[in-house]
Amino acid sequence: MTRKRLLTPDYSRRSALKTLGLGAGALAATTALPRFVQAQSSAPIRIGFQVHRTGIGASYGRWYDRTTQAAVKRINDAGGINGRPVEIVAEDDGTDAKRGAEVVEKFATQLNCDIGFGTLFSHVVIGSAPRAGELKLPYFVVSEGHHVASGMLNRYTLQPGITDVKSQVQAMAPFVANNLGKKVTMIFPDFAFGHDHRDYFSKAIAEQGGEVVAMIAIPPTETSFTKYFPQIPRETEVVYHVMVGPAVLTFVKELGEFFGPSRPELFGFIDSLEAVDITSPGLEFLEGTYFWEGNPRYAQENQSEYDKAYREAVGVDANGASVSDAKDVSTYAHMFGCWETLNIIKAGMEAADYQGPDQRAALIEAVEAMTEMPEGMDHPQGPKVFNGKTHQVFGVQYISQVKDGKLVLAHTTSIDDTLYPDEVDYTTQSF
């Protein structure tokens, strides 16, 4: 990872000289330039970025990295946090739970990181969070798993930038039951994230008068899928699919080949096709099917100015692919979480007047105190409400339909659709 020139060791001397030389008046005149002058220390705030560079989460990792770099650039261009620049210290965890815990430990004990950030895959979060708690390292995950709000983790682990599976599926169930069908077969990856889908969607669809007629768990490292599909019962009206891992394209392709012309309705989580071009050969059968999207991949007709600016900052075109390579499709439905989480970290550190690791507890209390997060440049995906007790954020969800090889927004849920009663109060735990 390249360090910004801004962060060379002579930085504080230079900025101090500038301050002396220019004086307050000159400062006011040049506020457009990034400067980190009013801080007690100008040493950078070090954010340990636990990134899935390799392993089954690699394509997410690549885009989480790009989004994080773009968000940090924006924060630094606007003067950093409490007058200090932000530095990302990225470390690969191989999408592996054991390695994840080691990475968290490295952040806290060797790399002098102020906080840990950015983990996506639920098994890595569940493996790493206890170590973060023991080392008292604030750990901001961008994972979607229900493990934060379920009370499984600890006071040092927060998920303020992305909604969790339980709230997502709860908001999807009425749409599925009312528009697609009541007899659902679920296909999901066989690890914590998939189990969240299994447990909470089956409950949510039952409340809508539907039922899950079969549950098919597939290991996330699987490479061939046809052998699982005969378990889909004939009475199935809707196949609910969510898959992760390097073979998602094969998964969806074989699903299409299995059904041929007589497919049931399909409702997928876009995870099944994150980082995959929806116009790939073999995916034509998806036309007319529906997907949950955390954030619409294709720029919609009613695209907000924030989404437009965010897309541009990260380097994503109107089709959700990299501006430099149209075949490099992003993980658009998830990666906004990194952008928003970093902005929340900034807001939290500013509210706590964060100066160093001694104030880690104050940072967590400051984030816990947050509630409404209006849509804006800090939250381009949409408005959100943070629950300080459960350390989980809630937001709008999107349902898109494949039309002419593009995902077109069909329905947007309200935040109220996604709320559920608290299962934990982390604020009662001691630091």
Add this chain to the structure above:
Amino acid sequence: MEFGPHLMLATLEGAVTAAILALTAMGLSVVFGVMRVVNVAHGEFYMLGAVIAWFVASTLGAHPAVGFVAALVIAPLLVGSLAALADVLILQRISYDPERTIVATIGLLYIIQQTTLMTFGPDARPVEAPFNSRIALPWFEFGDGGFALYWPWGLSITSYKLFVIAAAVVILAALWLLMTRTKAGLVMRATQQDSAMAQAFGIPVARVYALVFGLGAALAAMGAVLIVPIQQAHYLMGGDPLLLSFIVVIIGGLGSLPGTVIAAVLIGMSDGIISVFFSPTLAKILATLAVAMVLVFRPQGLMGKSAA
């Protein structure tokens, strides 16, 4: 799904697995048979075949069939030459000492895997099949109207999967002809039976070894090129084929070509059928158990000759 169509689907899926497995395991078996060395890097040659296939197909950018045929020629050649080079540069230097060969090929495994990660990247990338149409398959029933055919839901295969099975059979037949009907095969078999005597009769044993090592890797690469339009090229895809190839080669008898084919069909089909009716994990458990049983009760494998 009813039992009959379900079993038929499982058998077809198992046949595809068996076809690819036979090719890959055959590469491992040929190398062991002739050279008496265990190549732990075999799965990485398989992976390399798939990655090169992606590279060739996406560089040409022509019709998928053109890219695929080019890949089917170029990938095994490149992988084979690389393996031959590794044999000359590494394995010959350590005189094929069994322990050191295993360590050296483990090193090779990591070098190939990490180099691929650094250049090709961590993503899974697809290669388009030259042709791929869904073929719905009929099933029969004895209803009120007597014998009747009908098309059950989901019972289908693609034309490309059928092609994979056929191609594997053709390649294996060609290999058998090569080993039994040509001078090159004669030389290989002579080297296998007694390399010192072969050398005394003027056979360039060192060159034969390099070629055999290349041939073994090329077979794995061919299997990978065939599978890559179904699955995708990924830098970690070599792990499973390596494990399964070892299982097949041990069950079939190290170095026995017919044994390898029989074991590949056995393991491939049982993997297909067991994973359809029960679970893929159970299929792996049973395959590993079979290895243990073979090692206990018939250490030379189904078709292997016991050591004199």
